[in-house]
Amino acid sequence: xxxxxxxxxxxxxxxxxxxxxxxxxxxxxxxxxxxxxxxxxxxxxxxxxxxxxxxxxxxxxxxxxxxxxxxxxxxxxxxxxxxxxxxxxxxxxxxxxxxxxxxxxxxxxxxxxxxxxxxxxxxxxxxxxxxxxxxxxxxxxxxxxxxxxxxxxxxxxxxxxxxxxxxxxxxxxxxxxxxxxxxxxxxxxxxxxxxxxxxxxxxxxxxxxxxxxxxxxxxxxxxxxxxxxxxxxxxxxxxxxxxxxxxxxxxxxxxxxxxxxxxxxxxxxxxxxxxxxxxxxxxxxxxxxxxxxxxxxxxxxxxxxxxxxxxxxxxxxxxxxxxxxxxxxxxxxxxxxxxxxxxxxxxxxxxxxxxxxxxxxxxxxxxxxxxxxxxxxxxxxxxxxxxxxxxxxxxxxxxxxxxxxxxxxxxxxxxxxxxxxxxxxxxxxxxxxxxxxxxxxxxxxxxxxxxxxxxxxxxxx
Amino acid sequence: xxxxxxxxxxxxxxxxxxxxxxxxxxxxxxxxxxxxxxxxxxxxxxxxxxxxxxxxxxxxxxxxxxxxxxxxxxxxxxxxxxxxxxxxxxxxxxxxxxxxxxxxxxxxxxxxxxxxxxxxxxxxxxxxxxxxxxxxxxxxxxxxxxxxxxxxxxxxxxxxxxxxxxxxxxxxxxxxxxxxxxxxxxxxxxxxxxxxxxxxxxxxxxxxxxxxxxxxxxxxxxxxxxxxxxxxxxxxxxxxxxxxxxxxxxxxxxxxxxxxxxxxxxxxxxxxxxxxxxxxxxxxxxxxxxxxxxxxxxxxxxxxxxxxxxxxxxxxxxxxxxxxxxxxxxx
Numbered sequence: 001x002x003x004x005x006x007x008x009x010x011x012x013x014x015x016x017x018x019x020x021x022x023x024x025x026x027x028x029x030x031x032x033x034x035x036x037x038x039x040x041x042x043x044x045x046x047x048x049x050x051x052x053x054x055x056x057x058x059x060x061x062x063x064x065x066x067x068x069x070x071x072x073x074x075x076x077x078x079x080x081x082x083x084x085x086x087x088x089x090x091x092x093x094x095x096x097x098x099x100x101x102x103x104x105x106x107x108x109x110x111x112x113x114x115x116x117x118x119x120x121x122x123x124x125x126x127x128x129x130x131x132x133x134x135x136x137x138x139x140x141x142x143x144x145x146x147x148x149x150x151x152x153x154x155x156x157x158x159x160x161x162x163x164x165x166x167x168x169x170x171x172x173x174x175x176x177x178x179x180x181x182x183x184x185x186x187x188x189x190x191x192x193x194x195x196x197x198x199x200x201x202x203x204x205x206x207x208x209x210x211x212x213x214x215x216x217x218x219x220x221x222x223x224x225x226x227x228x229x230x231x232x233x234x235x236x237x238x239x240x241x242x243x244x245x246x247x248x249x250x251x252x253x254x255x256x257x258x259x260x261x262x263x264x265x266x267x268x269x270x271x272x273x274x275x276x277x278x279x280x281x282x283x284x285x286x287x288x289x290x291x292x293x294x295x296x297x298x299x300x301x302x303x304x305x306x307x308x309x310x311x312x313x314x315x316x317x318x319x320x321x322x323x324x325x326x327x328x329x330x331x332x333x334x335x336x337x338x339x340x341x342x343x344x345x346x347x348x349x350x351x352x353x354x355x356x357x358x359x360x361x362x363x364x365x366x367x368x369x370x371x372x373x374x375x376x377x378x379x380x381x382x383x384x385x386x387x388x389x390x391x392x393x394x395x396x397x398x399x400x401x402x403x404x405x406x407x408x409x410x411x412x413x414x415x416x417x418x419x420x421x422x423x424x425x426x427x428x429x430x431x432x433x434x435x436x437x438x439x440x441x442x443x444x445x446x447x448x449x450x451x452x453x454x455x456x457x458x459x460x461x
Numbered sequence: 462x463x464x465x466x467x468x469x470x471x472x473x474x475x476x477x478x479x480x481x482x483x484x485x486x487x488x489x490x491x492x493x494x495x496x497x498x499x500x501x502x503x504x505x506x507x508x509x510x511x512x513x514x515x516x517x518x519x520x521x522x523x524x525x526x527x528x529x530x531x532x533x534x535x536x537x538x539x540x541x542x543x544x545x546x547x548x549x550x551x552x553x554x555x556x557x558x559x560x561x562x563x564x565x566x567x568x569x570x571x572x573x574x575x576x577x578x579x580x581x582x583x584x585x586x587x588x589x590x591x592x593x594x595x596x597x598x599x600x601x602x603x604x605x606x607x608x609x610x611x612x613x614x615x616x617x618x619x620x621x622x623x624x625x626x627x628x629x630x631x632x633x634x635x636x637x638x639x640x641x642x643x644x645x646x647x648x649x650x651x652x653x654x655x656x657x658x659x660x661x662x663x664x665x666x667x668x669x670x671x672x673x674x675x676x677x678x679x680x681x682x683x684x685x686x687x688x689x690x691x692x693x694x695x696x697x698x699x700x701x702x703x704x705x706x707x708x709x710x711x712x713x714x715x716x717x718x719x720x721x722x723x724x725x726x727x728x729x730x731x732x733x734x735x736x737x738x739x740x741x742x743x744x745x746x747x748x749x750x751x752x753x754x755x756x757x758x759x760x761x762x763x764x765x766x767x768x769x770x771x772x773x774x775x776x777x778x779x780x781x782x783x784x785x786x787x788x789x790x791x792x
Contacts, residue, residue: 180753206753
């Protein structure tokens with residue numbers, strides 16, 4: 001009887017979440033068979049069994065997070081066949097005790113490589129799958145998307161080394177994208193990783209890009225906006241995801257600045273009434289239900305946009321379409337870099353405590369990468385609040401195909417004239433970036449003055 | 462342009478060339494024709510038939526079978542102020558005169574510091590398709606297009622056959638005219654030139670939006686036929702006739718690729734180191750970001766041109782090859 005344990009899938013991994021069992025008790029497994037799906041901080045990985053036998057009891061339920069080394073299941077092993085060498089050592093060369101330097105010697109410095117605690121000896125060669133490789137190499141192969149089955153190992157006994165995997169990864173074809181398609185994708189702001197090619201050998205061609213550009217807002221800044229990839233492809237690493245997100249943001253923002261004639265307005269809002277009201281409100285309520293100034297600002301923005309619907313919607317194909325409600329895209333910066341702007345749906349109808357709760361939930365889930373499809377797909381206007389980053393104002397870049405973006409800076413005490421006297425008041429700089437194709441400055445101005453007016457009556461928000 | 466116009470009539474490529482020669486000799490008495498069998502026999506391909514009778518043996522001169530000698534004589538005559546037109550029977554034989562062409566005709570202006578222009582015109586037959594086997598059938602015009610100091614032209618239409626000689630003679634530098642053997646019998650209506658025929662521009666012989674078929678000389682009719690077939694398949698092919706192989710009109714090529722984003726280069730020469738290679742390279746250099754498919758080339762098989770008819774057909778670019786290449790690029 002052997003234990004199948006939570007493997008260490010990287011030097012920095014100290015726990016993992018069992019997502020799914022791929023086997024059932026009583027099922028026969030062979031060494032190398034995937035038996036469970038484990039989610040780590042970096043990616044989701046199928047974990048192979050290191051023993052041949054029959055699956056006994058499953059000790060951990062899916063969904064539980066356990067430390068590395070925790071037994072996950074019992075495996076009834078079979079008696080070993082006698083060991084015999086698969087190959088004679090080459091004539092004239094002494095069989096070496098250590099594998100060549102490229103092959104990573106099995107005893108890793110880290111916690112037990114994976115799987116089974118017993119069986120310190122290497123299993124007999126007959127049982128080895130063709131793609132014998134140590135976990136480090138397996139991980140590299142996974143990260144690089146190399147199928148070990150296709151490799152011939154250059155190490156001792158055909159063992160696959162890291163350099164074998166690197167060489168194979170280097171041989172893998174890049175995505176085929178024609179030069180014109182690549183250029184068009186840049187011009188149209190299409191994320192090429194979301195486009196599937198129809199050309200020879202799956203090449204992405206100009207038509208594919210045009211179709212993708214014509215489709216519904218494909219270029220959302222979210223790795224969730226890239227469906228259909230995950231199933232077929234190996235789990236992407238956090239670095240890959242960050243790089244993909246960066247590219248998406250890059251193309252989207254470049255498209256915005258290229259296509260959208262932005263105009264910018266700004267006004268300084270006296271926040272004395274709002275902050276006073278907020279302090280009073282929070283003093284009365286329980287700590288968990290405190291409302292942050294950000295919620296007030298968002299609510300004011302949502303109501304202002306409802307008054308000026310020309311800013312709430314999309315500019316597509318040379319005309320403006322009004323949104324079907326005020327869905328505020330809330331820009332959330334992610335800890336690993338990057339940005340998402342999920343929608344706070346119908347923000348204008350939410351009571352403040354409700355809005356605050358939704359905002360907290362949204363930000364938490366955005367940072368965990370667990371947004372829902374509708375949340376990333378349909379904001380009608382974006383609000384960015386860089387106040388918590390310490391700056392006083394932000395002139396944002398509009399999210400195409402939206403037509404406006406409202407920005408708030410930090411609430412800061414400033415000297416200002418109030419009723420003919422100089423006073424120190426909390427103020428915030430509200431800005432509006434708007435698409436001059438859809439609206440003119442007069443309409444934008446109505447929106448910002450509405451924000452100002454609404455914030456003077458916080459009790460009505 | 463009514464049907465009754467007298468200058469619009471049925472003619473052949475051969476007759477159009479002859480008309481061009483006749484006009485040149487009538488209008489400038491410095492012009493004379495020489496080469497193997499151009500006089501009494503009327504030219505190996507019958508181009509100069511009747512010119513000896515009209516202009517006499519002084520101006521239509523049969524030469525000994527020495528390409529080096531009579532091309533050299535032509536260079537000397539050009540240096541001395543004449544406007545010689547030298548006919549070489551086929552491009553394969555022109556290799557015997559390559560020394561004269563490359564080392565003298567193409568270099569003298571440069572080596573004399575601009576004092577000695579060589580206003581020489583050399584005509585020769587090129588190409589296969591007539592079962593003349595491996596010593597009379599090759600397409601080596603691409604080799605000449607490699608040489609700075611000369612101009613290389615390839616008339617592919619009746620109009621160009623008729624009207625390219627005059628600007629070639631007017632050019633102060635050596636001009637090589639490549640007449641494709643299968644075109645001599647091409648016939649059609651030849652009207653007055655729509656515009657002055659120049660030696661600087663490629664011509665779009667048919668407009669299209671999906672793919673550019675870029676070709677010249679004897680392959681032009683094949684490309685036009687391929688364009689017809691592609692139209693049936695719903696592919697709109699543009700056909701570009703290079704006309705001048707040196708200097709290449711890169712602008713017309715680039716403009717066409719910018720419209721269609723795909724290109725097939727059709728060249729009867731061998732693929733390796735060919736004019737097709739040069740055109741492909743220019744597209745890659747100048748139109749890379751316009752390309753929506755790899756450039757395709759349709760060239761001759763890399764073997765000495767076979768004599769047997771079926772084998773010769775198999776070795777040459779055919780309409781079906783061009784259509785297939787276009788489909789590869791578009792589908």
